[in-house]
Amino acid sequence: DLVPVFIVGQGQMIKKRGDRLEFWSREDKVGEAKLREIAQLSLYGGVAITTPALVDILQRGVPVCYFSHGGWFYGISQGNTHKNVELRIRQFEWASDSAKSLTIARSFVSGKIRNSRTLVRRNDPSIPKRVLTSLSRLAKEAEVVESAESLLGIEGAAAQVYFSRFDNLLKSEDVTFSFENRNKRPPKDPVNAVLSYLYGAMVKEFFVTLLAVGFDPYLGFYHRPRYGRPALALDLMEEFRPLIADSVTITLFNNGELTENDFIFRGLGISLNQKGKKTVIAGYERRMTTEVTHPIFGYKVSYRRILEVQARLLARVIQGEIQEYPPFCTR
Template sequence: MPRGRGVLRALAGLREGEAPLALAQLRGGQSFARGVVVSKIKNARTMLRRNHAAAEPAVLSELDQLARKAAEAPSLASLLGLEGTAARAYFGAFPGMLKGPDEVRGAFDLEGRNRRPPRDPVNALLSLAYALLAKDLAVTLGTVGLDPLLGFYHQPRFGRPALALDLMEELRPIVADSVVVAAINNGVIAPDDFQRHGDAVALRPAGRKKFLMAYERRMDQLVTHPVFGYRISYRRVLEVQARLLARVLLGEVGAYPSFRTR
């Protein structure tokens, strides 16, 4: 989307007091991209450390090193490359987080991340979880006066909630991926909940309903916020992080406080 149209969209129909925030969003915010990618990599490492049956030290070490490099990435292109390398390492180890009988784990096997369309059950669940989280973040960003279409890490494109995708990066492992792992390991979703159409795999309606309920339960789960130290739901985390980003853009906070779990 051309930047001029983005300006018009961002400023059109704003409530009183929101214009300064919209202008601040258009001027800056790119510096927080490194922070959310670092947090995404670190949160992915935490997911493996907590849930993998026997996470390889080499993989955990690689993720540590990639997070350190991402913190000093000199350009958006280099940051994208580091994130891609980290994702391959993480999803290469992802099956080790799935538990249960061999026949069940075999049904949920995957060969890395694939999408558009997802070609296996795990990727079908991941794609759905990411879509749900992006939707919730887009709504939340709008309520705090930020335009969800104007991103900094994900470049603006017509109809794409780029800023929601930016803010979602650090939450993917600990919210969306966690829902997928728990739904499989707890037997909420079974292999027969899926159907195949050509190369694409998708949930049947009954399976989709069960997964939506699992997602909502995760969003209602309490977690200690790493900055403020009090317990809030993951749904509330979305709002807190959006408001923190708004304060950064307005110059009220020096740097975006990323959300990381230990």
């Protein structure tokens, strides 16, 4: 199988030698990979890539994704993009129709809330019944809401309920790893630093998947278009936030894979250092390669493959092949 490659850290260099990419840290070669086995290349921070390496990668149709040192997704280099013009025409038609957009947006938000409920139910043995009842009610309300503004309100209310229990999902007794609320730009505690880093990785994942299927990742149905904002990637990502980023965060802290030594404490903000980033990426990749049974089709596939399945289901909706988008929900 093809595998994604992550290069983290300032001063890294990627070179082509024969049928391989070589990874260098200043004067030392630190690794290599066969070009034919690379699914995508993700570069974090000041990583350089030579022109011969980039040309070969692009000719193979392998996306090269660029991130800031802190995990913010900058953009992508890719060879000839998908030629499914008809799908993009239909996407623009649906996105310009508020009623049609709302039908899809409802499914995104309802799926996110249902998966949030499943995560806290599985990982918080002391969770009050009222919390689960509240999340169930909000998920049902999201399915029938009559305006995008009301849907935003429901999503916000569900997030408040969900994150009010997030600290109970973390088993570490280290007060440094406690969680009070979701915060970002900059994250104010290690848990939020990891969540933000993983959400950045997920945006890239959905961006690449949507391009492969034939969508324009910048035009969404729930998140409003804004210059440089990959709205559709953020849309489709909603139902997977609890299943991937939140779940990986909980696992990394509860298994003791992350310690204080993996973070940089600077002023008001906290960020991952290079060792911490590698640990988080390893946890993320474990999750993305985990196989689960798809509730509609009944076969086991990896989470990475499920992202593509869901993107193709979305394409079938806007092409009129199925009536509504079925979010991926676990039990």
